[in-house]
Amino acid sequence: MGDSGNLEASIDRLLNEEKQMRLAENVAGTRKAATEILQLCFEAKDWKLLNEQILNLSKKRGQLKQAVQSMVQQAMQYIDQTPDIETRIELIKTLNNVSAGKIYVEIERARLTRKLAKIKEDQGQIAEAADLMQEVAVETFGAMAKTEKIAFILEQVRLCLDRQDYVRAQILSRKINPRVFDADTKKDKKKPKEGENIVEEAPADIPTLLELKRIYYELMIRYYSHNNEYLEICRSYKSIYDIPSVKETPEQWIPILRKICWFLVLAPHDPMQSSLLNATLEDKNLPQGNHGSQSRTQILSMSFIGFRETFF
Structure with missing residues (x-):
């Protein structure tokens, strides 16, 4: 009862201070009083009172934007320290209402x-x-x-x-x-x-x-x-393949290059597929060999098979 009374008295004192600072348009003073009120509620683990004070302070006549922003930012730090999921959701919703x-x-x-x-x-x-x-x-x-x-x-x-x-x-x-x-x-x-x-x-x-x-x-x-947009799937894998950190790690680029080959074979023939096919066949990571007069798709298919045999 004594702690509750002390908390209430401290908040009342800070509310009076906040009002004086707000009416005087003192940004630093208003922000300090408002955030101290929230901190008192948090330290007392009175989550219901915390939500009430957030709403109360944000609705004050002529409330300063900087004070509202500071309150929201400070209260966000309390979210991960809530005792249960219901309390967490309630605090988030309160802050969402204030920031809307x-x-x-x-x-x-x-x-x-x-x-x-x-x-x-x-x-x-x-x-x-x-x-x-x-x-x-x-x-x-x-x-x-x-x-x-x-x-x-x-x-x-x-x-x-x-x-x-x-x-x-x-x-x-x-x-x-x-x-x-x-x-x-x-x-x-x-x-x-x-x-x-x-x-x-x-x-x-x-x-x-x-x-x-x-x-x-x-x-x-x-x-x-x-x-089933095979060419677009292939192009997406190619974009991942070209990321430097991927190309530097065989464990990453091997399965991705294999998928590039696979979806290139599945993709319908058109100029874009042909261009990507040529670029892939020139890739030094792809197994090379003498393929004679075979078509590019056949070469890629055989490379894919050889690629599997080489790395798997």
């Missing part, structure tokens, strides 16, 4: 949505997870890191494939231009001009651009396999 429609916390909202979608997926609710992810259009977020945008869209694509919504998966995949994976990441980043958004650093758990490239093409292989 606010551009200055759109990145936080996207991350919260992804967390909630992951929970739904773990509970076997794939359709619900996919619907949640599609509510957020990260391609319009100017301040979100490029890799985080791509990772988010790829999650949208994956969930659509998991629910066998191939039409939506294709639409979402077109939001990613494959040429983005060939960008020179070593180039110095340009400093934003006045008035431009400052791009945030991607979280540590976001894959690198080349890792995202592999994920992208693996998802596209799943999509093309649905319609």
